[in-house]
Amino acid sequence: MKLAHDVIIVGAGMAGLRAAVELAGAVDLAVVSKVFPTRCHSGAAQGGITAALGNEEEDRWEWHMFDTVKGGDFLGDQDAIETMVRDAPRAIVELEHMGVPFSRNARGKIAQRAFGGHTRDFGKAPVKRACYASDRTGRVIVDTLFEQCMRAGVRFYSECHLVDLLFQEGRCVGVVLLEFSTGEIHTIGSRAVLLATGGCGRLFKTTSNCFGNTGDALSIAFRRGIPLEDMEFIQFHPTGIRGLGILISEAARGEGGVLRNRSGERFMERYAPAIKDLAPRDIVSRAILREVQEGRGIEGEDYVHLDLTGIGPDRIRERLWEIASLARIYAGVDPAHEPIPVQPTCHYMMGGIPTDMDGRVVGDPSGRVVPGLFAAGECACVSVHGANRLGCNSLLDLVVFGRRAGKAMMAWIRDGAPPSSEEMGDRAWAESRVEALLRARGREKVPLIREELQQAMMDHCSVFRHQAGLAKARDKVLELKARFRDIGISVRERRFNMELVEAMELGHLLDLAEVVVESALSRKESRGAHYREDYPTRNDPDCLAHTLALREGERVRITAKPVAITRFQPVERTY
Amino acid sequence: MHGPTPLERRSSIRGRARGEGREMLVTFKVFRFDPQRDGAPRFQEYSVEVKPSDKILDCLNRIRWEQDPSLSFRMSCAHGICGSDAMRINGVCAIACQRLVRDYGEGPITIEPLPNFRVLKDLMVDLESFFERYRKIRPFLLAPDPPPETERLQLPEERALFDEAVRCILCACCTAACPVTEENGAFLGPAALLRGYRYLFDSRDQASAERISLLDHPDAVWGCKGHGKCTEVCPKEIDVRKWLGRIKKRVHDAKKGGQRVLPEEGGSK
Numbered sequence: 001m002k003l004a005h006d007v008i009i010v011g012a013g014m015a016g017l018r019a020a021v022e023l024a025g026a027v028d029l030a031v032v033s034k035v036f037p038t039r040c041h042s043g044a045a046q047g048g049i050t051a052a053l054g055n056e057e058e059d060r061w062e063w064h065m066f067d068t069v070k071g072g073d074f075l076g077d078q079d080a081i082e083t084m085v086r087d088a089p090r091a092i093v094e095l096e097h098m099g100v101p102f103s104r105n106a107r108g109k110i111a112q113r114a115f116g117g118h119t120r121d122f123g124k125a126p127v128k129r130a131c132y133a134s135d136r137t138g139r140v141i142v143d144t145l146f147e148q149c150m151r152a153g154v155r156f157y158s159e160c161h162l163v164d165l166l167f168q169e170g171r172c173v174g175v176v177l178l179e180f181s182t183g184e185i186h187t188i189g190s191r192a193v194l195l196a197t198g199g200c201g202r203l204f205k206t207t208s209n210c211f212g213n214t215g216d217a218l219s220i221a222f223r224r225g226i227p228l229e230d231m232e233f234i235q236f237h238p239t240g241i242r243g244l245g246i247l248i249s250e251a252a253r254g255e256g257g258v259l260r261n262r263s264g265e266r267f268m269e270r271y272a273p274a275i276k277d278l279a280p281r282d283i284v285s286r287a288i289l290r291e292v293q294e295g296r297g298i299e300g301e302d303y304v305h306l307d308l309t310g311i312g313p314d315r316i317r318e319r320l321w322e323i324a325s326l327a328r329i330y331a332g333v334d335p336a337h338e339p340i341p342v343q344p345t346c347h348y349m350m351g352g353i354p355t356d357m358d359g360r361v362v363g364d365p366s367g368r369v370v371p372g373l374f375a376a377g378e379c380a381c382v383s384v385h386g387a388n389r390l391g392c393n394s395l396l397d398l399v400v401f402g403r404r405a406g407k408a409m410m411a412w413i414r415d416g417a418p419p420s421s422e423e424m425g426d427r428a429w430a431e432s433r434v435e436a437l438l439r440a441r442g443r444e445k446v447p448l449i450r451e452e453l454q455q456a457m458m459d460h461c462s463v464f465r466h467q468a469g470l471a472k473a474r475d476k477v478l479e480l481k482a483r484f485r486d487i488g489i490s491v492r493e494r495r496f497n498m499e500l501v502e503a504m505e506l507g508h509l510l511d512l513a514e515v516v517v518e519s520a521l522s523r524k525e526s527r528g529a530h531y532r533e534d535y536p537t538r539n540d541p542d543c544l545a546h547t548l549a550l551r552e553g554e555r556v557r558i559t560a561k562p563v564a565i566t567r568f569q570p571v572e573r574t575y
Numbered sequence: 576m577h578g579p580t581p582l583e584r585r586s587s588i589r590g591r592a593r594g595e596g597r598e599m600l601v602t603f604k605v606f607r608f609d610p611q612r613d614g615a616p617r618f619q620e621y622s623v624e625v626k627p628s629d630k631i632l633d634c635l636n637r638i639r640w641e642q643d644p645s646l647s648f649r650m651s652c653a654h655g656i657c658g659s660d661a662m663r664i665n666g667v668c669a670i671a672c673q674r675l676v677r678d679y680g681e682g683p684i685t686i687e688p689l690p691n692f693r694v695l696k697d698l699m700v701d702l703e704s705f706f707e708r709y710r711k712i713r714p715f716l717l718a719p720d721p722p723p724e725t726e727r728l729q730l731p732e733e734r735a736l737f738d739e740a741v742r743c744i745l746c747a748c749c750t751a752a753c754p755v756t757e758e759n760g761a762f763l764g765p766a767a768l769l770r771g772y773r774y775l776f777d778s779r780d781q782a783s784a785e786r787i788s789l790l791d792h793p794d795a796v797w798g799c800k801g802h803g804k805c806t807e808v809c810p811k812e813i814d815v816r817k818w819l820g821r822i823k824k825r826v827h828d829a830k831k832g833g834q835r836v837l838p839e840e841g842g843s844k
Contacts, residue, residue: 035649035651035657035659036659036702038657038658038744038745039649039651039652039657039658039659040651040657041651041652041657043652043656043657043744044652044654044656044657092726093724093725093726096726096727097722097726097727098715098716099715099716099718099774099777099779101734101737101738101741101773101777102726103731103734104728104729104730104731104733104734105731106730106731107728108728108729108730108731108733109725109726109728110726133741134738136656136741136742139656139744140741143741143745144715147714147715148715150710150714150715151715181695210651210652210653210657211650211651211653212651244654246653246654247654321742322656325655325812326654326655329655329673329675330654446640447640447641490644490645491644491645493609493645495609495611495696496647496695496696496697496699497647498639498644498646498647499639499644499645
């Protein structure tokens with residue numbers, strides 16, 4: 001392993017790979033990933049990627065912008081949203097030119113379909129805006145970007161875990177990694193680091209997220225004094241397979257699927273009369289749980305039905321092959337003929353490491369940029385998704401801001417960023433951390449603490465929240481953090497040590513759980529995905545601001561950051 | 576009407592997730608080997624309390640979390656899209672998150688690493704050779720003409736030619752199960768060749784001649800003897816043998832000026 005590069009990208013999902021494509025061949029670049037690149041979680045994205053291409057019907061970027069602002073309950077920064085949606089058509093065409101096998105319409109253009117919260121003419125009716133490749137859109141884009149990287153000879157360090165970020169005089173100068181196959185610690189000096197490690201859905205018991213989504217870079221940045229923005233906003237996708245959390249894409253409803261309660265009623269007509277089943281995810285998730293609470297779940301239980309029987313077997317085979325396969329394997333139903341049992345599943349973090357529109361990490365409430373440190377994708381908060389992300393806007397975020405971060409890193413290096421050196425920064429903390437875990441012989445076990453954490457977050461910090469429950473969650477997280485200090489690791493071998501890696505990941509999850517709960521406690525209103533039963537309405541005069549969580553000793557301090565409002569003033573959010 | 580898919584034939588899909596709260600004790604015989612420490616591989620037995628609807632991957636995690644944290648394997652998405660957890664389950668290559676306990680009756684269930692690859696530790700194999708062969712197939716669009724300002728056009732029927740091939744998740748089950756790969760390490764193998772098919776039959780690609788000469792080799796498409804193990808094990812139900820047969824026909828036609836037509840399926844068996 002070479003120990004200094006110009007740029008290190010941590011995370012080989014769609015944001016990291018898109019940034020890598022931008023830099024390949026121009027700088028000395030390495031991409032670090034905890035899994036092999038094509039195993040990233042961006043590949044699990046099913047439904048599509050949005051752009052107002054207008055291939056199926058009239059569409060405009062202004063409508064896309066309005067939907068994104070309203071979908072995010074007016075918390076998104078409108079300058080960033082405008083940048084994203086105006087760049088969207090170019091970004092999609094660029095992906096097509098790279099070779100992404102998008103599905104096509106009869107004229108041979110990229111096919112588009114309806115998706116939740118995406119409308120024409122500022123909310124009048126659903127619009128076909130999601131470009132897709134059947135229901136494996138994320139996977140084919142990841143494969144294409146990886147193949148572009150392969151073609152350009154990009155160097156990958158696979159199965160390496162980020163342990164720490166290195167700083168010198170406030171500038172990020174590299175990373176410390178744990179190599180899984182050897183258990184060795186490596187320091188890599190760099191002139192720029194891009195954090196693109198994705199979200200932390202593993203905070204919750206029921207999630208669509210992969211095992212690796214433990215928020216490693218978020219927790220490490222936070223420990224290093226960087227604030228985390230809007231961490232209370234966690235999206236629960238309405239349609240996870242019951243009991244498993246495996247995602248059934250919103251594309252199922254975009255293609256005509258409907259949600260039904262125990263009496264067969266299409267209940268979304270009551271909650272969102274204009275766009276019904278294509279309402280944004282926060283609204284649909286709450287509607288499902290309201291139906292359940294009021295006894296209208298299927299057989300009175302904790303789930304509803306997603307009914308795709310009206311779509312037709314051929315169309316399902318052509319456009320929804322993956323989810324039909326998931327339904328057959330994991331739920332035992334053939335969705336062409338029977339409904340799929342579904343309930344909400346933790347899916348996406350709207351918050352993250354604050355950045356400007358070029359991926360530069362913003363280090364404090366004053367807006368100071370951290371030299372040499374960049375972030376993009378789900379671990380970053382630009383913020384384009386505000387309090388609730390619309391479906392198919394995430395992949396757009398990844399390719400638009402992944403590219404912009406790549407360009408910004410190029411400029412940072414071209415404009416004279418100091419050279420990289422393996423001698424810089426202090427790896428002592430990271431080394432002592434790993435050594436301490438390898439020697440840890442305490443009484444507590446990783447799986448048990450993790451299970452209790454995920455259950456507590458599920459019980460008190462998911463779709464419906466209130467003061468008393470959040471306070472319980474805080475107590476529980478603090479208790480678990482204390483117990484984690486008495487952890488025991490029984491595997492002493494350094495090589496291929498999954499127990500060690502999971503202990504590190506649990507440490508990250510515990511730190512982030514505290515930030516999420518404190519952020520949720522601080523926001524005394526309901527907005528987007530953050531719903532407080534004790535404060536059931538939005539409160540713009542007091543709360544229309546981003547939450548910034550900062551580490552202060554062993555405590556979390558909460559402060560605010562203004563929202564950029566340019567074109568659309570907040571109005572009541574109904575559909 | 577469509578008959579049962581290969582995956583449906585292989586597993587008892589109907590009736591899952593119904594009345595399956597019942598726990599049962601199943602024996603797992605798991606391949607263990609640390610080449611740096613052990614002289615030879617061994618099988619270790621674990622008894623696990625499981626439900627018929629549990630994924631095999633869940634069971635391996637239960638073993639690791641409750642009985643033996645020293646077991647090593649790969650996993651990521653846990654629902655059949657990332658391709659990390661390919662292994663051999665009761666002798667058949669599969670991804671462990673897509674197979675359920677009930678697919679194997681009362682057990683015992685034998686878990687081994689993918690064959691045809693060097694074992695790194697336990698169920699983890701070295702896939703470097705797999706990705707090296709994938710790289711050799713030039714898996715990216717070769718289209719030197721400057722593209723239009725908007726997207727290139729591609730009709731649905733043109734796109735449909737390679738639709739099934741883009742389902743591939745590079746899990747390596749097919750290559751591990753391939754009898755030709757077992758005998759000839761230089762053979763590109765089904766996964767790489769399928770990716771070759773995907774680009775050869777993409778109407779946007781402009782390098783057919785180059786691709787055909789790359790594929791026209793005893794270690795490329797002519798290495799395939801049509802055994803069809805690839806098709807049998809593919810977790811994404813891709814008929815790999817069929818698409819490799821299409822490559823053979825295309826290569827053959829290109830060389831003979833399209834005069835002769837080979838049978839579509841299987842090829843030169």
